[in-house]
Each structure stands twice: as C-alpha cells, then as structure tokens.
Amino acid sequence: MSQSFSARFFDGQSSRPHDVVATVDADRLQLHGPAIDRTFALASTRVSQRLDHAPRLLTFTDGSYCEVVDQGVLDEVLAATGFSGSLVGRLQGSWRYALGASLAAVAVIAIGYLCVLPWAARIAAGQVPADIEEKIGRDSVEWIDKHLFEPSHLPETDQARITQAFARIVPQDRRKYRIEFRRSHIGPNALAFPGGIIVLTDELVALAPNDDAVLGVLAHELGHIEHRHFLRRLITSTVTGAVATLLAGDASGIAAAIPATLADLSYSRDMEREADEYAIERLHAAGLPLAPLADLLEKLEAVQAERAKGGGGRGVSMDGYLSTHPATEERIRKLREGT
C-alpha cells in the first residue's frame, strides 16, 4: 500500500525548490517531479517535530530535504509506516500532556524546595572538613571586623564573667568554641560562624537584663553552629538563586531575585526554629531559666520599633539583631513555655 503527498524538495546544493510528489512504498520514499527522481530509505529519513504552523521537514542522509505543508496527509502516511515521533514531541504536541508537564514541573520544584534541597544542604554541609569550616569562620570574622564591627569597649571583668558562664553551656565536642566581643555599627547583635566562633556585641550585652539572657542568646548561637546553618544557608541560597534565574528566564534579574529571597527567608525561619530548640535544650541541661531570653527578645523588638518610629518612617530597619533573627510571636511564646 502506498500513499502520496506533495512536497517541495531542496537538494542542498542550490536554493532552487522543486515541487515533487512523494510516495511511500514499503520501506522507501520516492520523489517524482520535473527533473527530480530520487529514492530514499525510510529508515534513515529524519522527520522533524510536528508544529502547528510550520511545514514538516523530511531530511535525508545527503542533506537534501522536503518541506511538507499538508500535514494531515503526512500524518496518515507516517502513521501507516508505524512512525510515532519522539516522546518529547508528543509531550509538547498536546495540551493535556503539556499541562501535565507543568504540574509535574511545579511538583518537582516544590518537592525539591521543601525536602530535597534542605536535606542535600544538610548532608553537604556535614561533609565539609573541620579545618575548612574554621577557615571560613576566621575569614568571615575578618570581613565583619573590616566593615561592621570594631574592638569591644566592654570591661575585661565583664568579658571574663560572661566567658566563664559560657563554659557551662558549651557542648563537649571537637570544636573549640570562643566568644569574640565587639562594638557594633549596626546595633545590638550576635552572630555565629563555622568553626565555633560567636561574635557578641557590647550593645546586646548592655540591653540584656542579666547574664542569663546573654547566655540564652549564646545558646541560640551555639545552635546555629551545631546545625551548620551558615554553610547550609550558603548552599541553599546558591541553589535557589540559580533555579530562580533559570525560571525567570530573560525576564529580569530582579524578577529572579524576589522568589529567591522569599525562599531564602523561609529556610532561615526554619533554621531559627532549630537554633531555638537547641538553645532550650542546652539551657535546660545547665539548669538555666528561659524567661530572660524571651524578655530580651521582647526588648529588642521594642527597641527596633522605637528606631523605626524615630527614623522618620523609614520602614523596616535593616540593622540589629532582629534583621538576622526575626523574633516572631511564636519564638517568644515557645521560649516562655519551655517546650
């Protein structure tokens, strides 16, 4: 059984089109036209993807090809020869499949974001050797010393007292933990770095009602170090940035940044929760109260509200402890409940 369709043939040597009638016969494709009489093997003929408005191309091994405008007849002919097209072509060809693919894409991204990426970041951060962690920590402290902080004005006696109390809550493991006291350009703050370094600002110590509150903050920072949040955040933010860029396409760099930042913030809220849980654990183990930390967080919120009002409605202040450690109602409540 053979079927025919009309096509335009190009021999690849010149741009002259030849109108031909193509006939499929068993395993061969024959082209007949004025000055054209060719036969090609079906098996080695490449069929281009089916597009709605563009001609379909049948390309032969010597580089010549046919343009077929009448897709209907060609479809029948191809079906008769058992040609089915590529999987991707079929996925793209029907709305049902394409929408299915969209949903699948959304599902993959959602699962990746919710489960796979955090898990992978946790594993990857755990693989980083201790000396590299320490180097990252040292380099980061160097950087903030250059840009954010200056040497502390806290009296030696206070520093010694806090450091001694700190020893009560420090876990006994291979890390060498230490507190670096600094005076801050960005308000009361405490930061944790890989390798066991915690930077504590004079302003935060001044704001704290007592040493127990300071210890609460330090315990929280220990939680960040224990769970390697710095590295995990580095990994997740790199990946979310890359994926957001991939998805935003050519639209705009800014359009990519928004979802990336939102994803980042969501991850950081999870990390804050983890650090809080660790802090509660360590404070319990040392027999220390949790309330002072909750009091301190409330105080920090009040201070930030004051600054926002006083600063002429500049909106959310980007300084201070709360920009890096969002103090939600939930956090304070959990601390007071001690769960």
Added chain:
Amino acid sequence: MTEQEGTRSAPAAGREESAPDEASLATSERAASGSQAAPPGAAPRHLAVEFTGTGEEYFRIWIVNLLLTVVTLGIYSAWAKVQRLQYFYRNTRLDGDVFNYHGRPGAILKGRVVAFVLIYIYNFAAESSIIAGVLAAAVLAGAMPWLLAQAQRFRLHNTSYRGLRFRFLASTRESYAVFGVPLVVVFALLAVLSYLNHESRNGAEPGAGIIVLAVGCAVLLALWPYQHFRFKRYQHAHCALGNTSSTFAGRASRFYAAYAIALLLLFVGVVVGIFFIAGFSGRSGLLATVGFVYIYASLLAFVQIVAARVQNHVWNRTRLGPIGFASAVKPHRLVWIGLSNIVLTVLTVGLFTPFAAVRTARYKLEAVTVIAADDLTNFVGAASAEVAAIGEGAADLLDVDFAL
C-alpha cells in the same frame, strides 16, 4: 521556464531573516511547477518576513523544556536550546519557505561543559591567589574573542534556508581586532580598580586613582556606540549564504545618533524618577517606589530604543549580493512590547515568558522586508566543514546574545 544565469547573490544574511510573501504569491509560485525566474529588468519584489509561531504553541514547548531541564539538573538545556531555535527558525517564513536550525544537542552540551569547566578553573584560581586570579582572567579574556567568533560560526553554520547553510567568514584576527581593544581597556580599568582597592585598605589616599578610573569609564562609555557599530559590522559584513557573501555599509554616526536620542529620554526619565524619590521618600514609601520603578522602566526603554534604531540602520545597510533589506521597527512600539512583557511576566510568575518571546520575535522579524530582484532560488552551496560548538557553549554560559 527561464533560467537565471550565474550565481546571483543570496538573500538576507541573517539568521532569522526571511519573509514569506502574501499567501497568494506563495501559492501561485507553487502552482507553477518549480521556481520561475523573474524576467530581467522586473521591479524588485518586496518580500515580507512572516512569523507563524504562536505563544500558545511555544508555551507547550517551553514548559516541557523547563520541566526536563530542572529534572536533569540542567543537562537537558542543550536539547531545550535546539527545540527553541528550531521552533523559531521553522516558523520564520520568507517567500514561502522556512529557515532551519541544525545544531546538535550533543555538540552544544559539550560546549557548555567546557565553558563551565573554564569558569570553575577561573574561580578556583581567583580564590587561591591574586596572581593566579589575574592570570586566569587574562587567559579567559584572551580566549574570549576566539570563543565569540566560534559562537558566530556555529550559529550561522547551523542556520539554513532552502537547504543552503549560512557561513561566517570573519577571520580570527578580525575577531581579535573587534573585541581586543575594549577588552584591554576593561582589563586595564579593572587592574586600576583592584590596585585602588588594595591601596585603600592600606589607608592610602585614592585621589589620583579615582580620577583615572572616572576618566577611563567616561572614555569607555563615550566609545560604546562606536564599539557597538564595530560589532554589528563584524557580524553583518562577514556572512555568506552558500557562496554569496554579505556587505555592510553602516555608519558609526547613526549609532551615535541612536544612543544620543535614547540617552536624552533616559536622562529625563531618571530626573523625574529622582524627583519622585527625593520628594516622597520621607512621607510616602509608595510614591518613592514609583520613582524607582520609573527609573528602571526608563533604563529598559533606553535599551529598547537603541535596539530598535540599531536594527533598522544595520539591516537597511546590509546586502547579500543584490538582495537588500529594509527594517522598520518603531522604537516606541518596541518599548511598549518590552515593558508590557516584563509586567505580564512578573504578574504571571514567569508563565508569560514564552508568550513574551513570541511577541518580541514576531514584531522584530515582521518589521523586516527582503528586497529581491529575483526569486531567491539561485544561491549555490559551498562546502563547509562542521563547526565545533565550544564557542556557542561559552557564549551561552556567559550570557552573550547574538540576537537580531
């Protein structure tokens, strides 16, 4: 059937340039068996480029591309690129026939992997020491013109019309001449910058260094339109379809005019934006944001206006043998398309992207007309070897765009 003599020049020397005529002309051509040569002395035909793609259809291709690229952690992106270019090329119709893209995904993937490795090596070198970083940067910068030339060659070699491949004929030396000077200038400025950075860390007064930097940047910006002209000339003067070569008769002064007009409008936009920001930042965050948005939109408008004028001038002055081109992009229309595309894309969380791409391509392509004395059937092929894709991969990864 009359025969045309000799080798007439080839049609448009572009990638997506091709204009299908009105349907009637195409069908009447088909009715006649084979092609008819226009009688000598006939008025040149104006063949409009037609883009037959639709946003709906491209959306399906785009979404599947996206899914597979994400699932394969980016490896599928080479196949996705082939899908995309084939879609756009095969929906670009000139005189009844379409263009085609022949790039093979394997080659593109290899090119991208190599580019990725190069960037990784550079990052690694930059981390280890300043000297290594500078050396790596110099090597990359040195290779860049060659990579860009390769990208051009790959792209054109894999573009065909009516069975004939395009070619890119610029020599490596010409590539270095075009890209070399600005690269050296940029490199020098970066060196000055890092020297200043180093000095400021040691507490030295930056004074003279800043002046050098400022002057250098000003010179770079002043020469930018000229460099753009050189780049377009490089692209358009060295193409061929089969063995018919292209010529380019553009002028740098027109580039300067295009930039000047756009710059003036940008200046006005920025001033208005700053007025909004300065005036309202204390009292109303919303109006201050309007200021920022206005400045951002002005920048986008600037880019589109320059793009529109450059496209028009460049194509009006390009010929492929006796075939000429006319481009009639309206700057304000392109600005509107660009801005509305971004707004819609953001509103739809990116889903509008394929529609935006089709919309832009359609407008830019259908603004072009091919002016042909004959029927574009007399181009003769020339042998040309396969071109390695490394340049295309590098150009991709480093986000270099050779668009129309």
